[in-house]
Amino acid sequence: MTESKLSAAVATPDHVPASLVYDFDYYHDPALCADPHMRVMDLLKSAPPIFWTPRNNGHWVLAGHSANFEAARDVEAFSSEIFPRDQMAELLAQLEETMGRIPLAVPINLDPPMHTKYRQPLQKVFSPKTINALSGSIRALAVELIDEIVDKGQCEFMTAMAEPLPVQVFLKMLGLPLERLAEYRELVSEHLSSVDSSNAILTMQKVVAAMRDTIIERRDNPQDDILSMLWKVEIDGAPVSLEDMENYAILLFIAGLDTVMQGMGHGFRHLALNPDLQDELRAEPEKIKQASEEMLRRYTFTVPPRRVSRDMEFQGVSMKKDERALLYLPAADLDAREFAEPDSFNMSRERAHIAFNAGPHRCLGSHLARVELQIVYEEFLARMPKFKLDPKRPPTFHGGHVLGVDTLHLVWEV
Amino acid sequence: MKIRIDKSACVGNARCANISEELFPLDDDGYIKVTEVDVPPGMEQLAKRGARACPERVIHIIEE
Ligand code: HEM
Numbered sequence: 001m002t003e004s005k006l007s008a009a010v011a012t013p014d015h016v017p018a019s020l021v022y023d024f025d026y027y028h029d030p031a032l033c034a035d036p037h038m039r040v041m042d043l044l045k046s047a048p049p050i051f052w053t054p055r056n057n058g059h060w061v062l063a064g065h066s067a068n069f070e071a072a073r074d075v076e077a078f079s080s081e082i083f084p085r086d087q088m089a090e091l092l093a094q095l096e097e098t099m100g101r102i103p104l105a106v107p108i109n110l111d112p113p114m115h116t117k118y119r120q121p122l123q124k125v126f127s128p129k130t131i132n133a134l135s136g137s138i139r140a141l142a143v144e145l146i147d148e149i150v151d152k153g154q155c156e157f158m159t160a161m162a163e164p165l166p167v168q169v170f171l172k173m174l175g176l177p178l179e180r181l182a183e184y185r186e187l188v189s190e191h192l193s194s195v196d197s198s199n200a201i202l203t204m205q206k207v208v209a210a211m212r213d214t215i216i217e218r219r220d221n222p223q224d225d226i227l228s229m230l231w232k233v234e235i236d237g238a239p240v241s242l243e244d245m246e247n248y249a250i251l252l253f254i255a256g257l258d259t260v261m262q263g264m265g266h267g268f269r270h271l272a273l274n275p276d277l278q279d280e281l282r283a284e285p286e287k288i289k290q291a292s293e294e295m296l297r298r299y300t301f302t303v304p305p306r307r308v309s310r311d312m313e314f315q316g317v318s319m320k321k322d323e324r325a326l327l328y329l330p331a332a333d334l335d336a337r338e339f340a341e342p343d344s345f346n347m348s349r350e351r352a353h354i355a356f357n358a359g360p361h362r363c364l365g366s367h368l369a370r371v372e373l374q375i376v377y378e379e380f381l382a383r384m385p386k387f388k389l390d391p392k393r394p395p396t397f398h399g400g401h402v403l404g405v406d407t408l409h410l411v412w413e414v
Numbered sequence: 415m416k417i418r419i420d421k422s423a424c425v426g427n428a429r430c431a432n433i434s435e436e437l438f439p440l441d442d443d444g445y446i447k448v449t450e451v452d453v454p455p456g457m458e459q460l461a462k463r464g465a466r467a468c469p470e471r472v473i474h475i476i477e478e
C-alpha cells in the first residue's frame with residue numbers, strides 16, 4: 001500500500017482544536033491494511049479517545065469504549081440516517097429516475113421510531129429459538145466444506161470456507177434455491193468489491209432481481225423458511241409489501257455475509273498463529289464457546305457510521321450538526337480502560353464486548369453469527385490436524401467499514 | 415439477593431440467558447421476560463455473571 005492511495009486531507013473546521021486532530025485514513029492507512037488490529041492497538045495509544053481526522057472529507061472517530069458505548073445508545077444525537085431525511089428523499093428520487101427502484105437496507109439506516117417499526121418484525125425471525133433450529137443444517141454444510149479440503153494439505157481459507165459457508169446458510173435460511181449458489185457467490189464478490197462505490201446500488205439491484213421470483217413464489221406458497229415467515233409479519237399494523245420484502249432481503253445480504261466471513265478470517269488467522277490454543281481447544285472442545293466470544297472481542301471488525309444530528313458537546317468535545325462520526329468498535333473492544341491487557345487472548349473474561357454494537361441497532365443476527373462461528377471452530381478443529389499460516393503467502397487485509405481479511409493461506413500435514 | 419432489570423432497555427440478545435435460563439427467562443422474541451427476580455440461595459454467582467454479561471448493562475444486582 002503506497003502513500004498515494006491515501007485520500008486527500010481537507011482543512012480542519014475551526015471548532016476542532018488541534019489537540020483532537022489525528023491523521024487516520026480508515027480505508028487506506030498503510031499500517032491498518034498491513035495488520036488491522038495491530039494498528040488499532042497503536043491508534044488507542046497514539047490518538048485521543050475521540051479524534052478528528054482530515055481524511056475522507058474529514059470526520060470524527062470515536063475510538064474509546066465509553067465514547068462508543070454512549071454514542072451507540074444515544075440515537076438522537078448520533079443518527080443512522082447518514083443524510084438528513086429530506087436530502088435523502090430528494091437524492092433517491094433523482095437516482096430512481098434513471099436507475100429504477102433502489103432497495104434500502106432498512107432498518108439499519110433508520111432512526112427510531114421508524115427504525116423500531118421495521119426492526120420489530122425481524123426480531124422473532126432471528127430469535128435464539130429460530131436460529132438454534134438451523135444449527136443441524138449449518139453443521140452439515142460446514143462438514144461438507146471441510147471434507148473437500150482436508151486431504152489437500154493447504155487452502156486459501158477465505159474462498160474455501162469463510163465465504164461459501166455463510167452464503168450457503170443464507171440461501172438455505174431464506175429458502176433460496178441452492179442450485180443458484182454460484183450465481184449468489186458471484187453477486188457476493190461483486191458486492192464486496194463495489195462496497196462504498198457508485199456501483200454499489202447496481203449490485204443491490206441485481207441481488208434483488210436474483211431473489212424476486214423466489215420472494216413472490218413464497219408469498220403464494222409459504223414454506224418453512226425466512227422469506228415465508230417475513231411475508232406473515234406486519235409493519236405498523238399493515239401487511240408487508242413486495243418492496244419491504246426486497247429491502248429486508250438486501251439488509252440480510254449486506255449484514256449477514258461479509259461479517260460472518262470476516263469473523264472466521266480473523267479467528268482462523270489467530271488459531272493458525274497459536275498452535276497451543278488449537279491443542280487446548282481440541283482437548284477441551286467445551287471451551288470453544290468462550291474462545292469464539294473472545295475472538296469477537298479481540299478482533300472486533302465492524303465500523304458503523306453515524307451523523308451528528310445537532311450542534312452539541314459530547315464527552316467534552318464540541319461537534320457540529322451533520323458532521324460524520326465513525327463508531328470505531330474495533331478500538332472500543334481493545335480499550336485498556338475497559339479490558340485489562342486488551343491484546344492478550346483471555347477466554348475467562350466476563351465483561352461483555354460490543355463487537356455487535358450496543359443500543360437499538362445492536363446486531364439482530366448475533367445469534368446466527370455465534371452459531372455459525374462456533375460450529376466452524378468445532379468442526380474444523382475436530383477434523384483438521386494442526387494448521388499454520390503458509391510462510392510463503394502471508395495473509396492480506398483491508399480497512400474500511402469492515403476490517404477484513406482478503407486472503408488467508410493455511411497449510412497442514414497430510 | 416434481588417436482580418432488577420431495566421426491561422425497556424433490553425435489546426434482546428440473550429447473553430443473560432446464556433449464563434442462566436432459569437434466572438433470566440426470555441420471551442419468544444428473545445427479550446428478557448422479567449423485571450425483578452429473587453435470586454435463590456446458591457445462585458448469587460450466576461446472577462452476578464449474568465449481569466456482567468449483559469452488553470446493555472441493564473441487569474442490576476441489589477445486594478441485601
Ligand atoms: C460476526 C458477525 C457479525 C457482526 C460482527 C455483526 C455486527 C453488527 C453491528 C456492529 C451492527 C450494528 C450496526 C449499526 O449500529 O449501525 C449490526 C447490525 C445488524 N446485523 Fe449484524 N453482525 C454480524 C452478523 C450478522 C448476521 C449473520 C446477520 C443476519 C443474517 C446480521 C444482521 C444484522 C442486522 C439485520 C442488523 C441491523 C440491526 C438494526 O439496525 O437494528 N448480522 N451487525
Ligand code: SF4
Nearest residue numbers: 424425427428430468
Ligand atoms: S443480556 Fe441484557 S440486553 Fe440481552 S436479553 Fe439479557 S437483559 Fe436483554
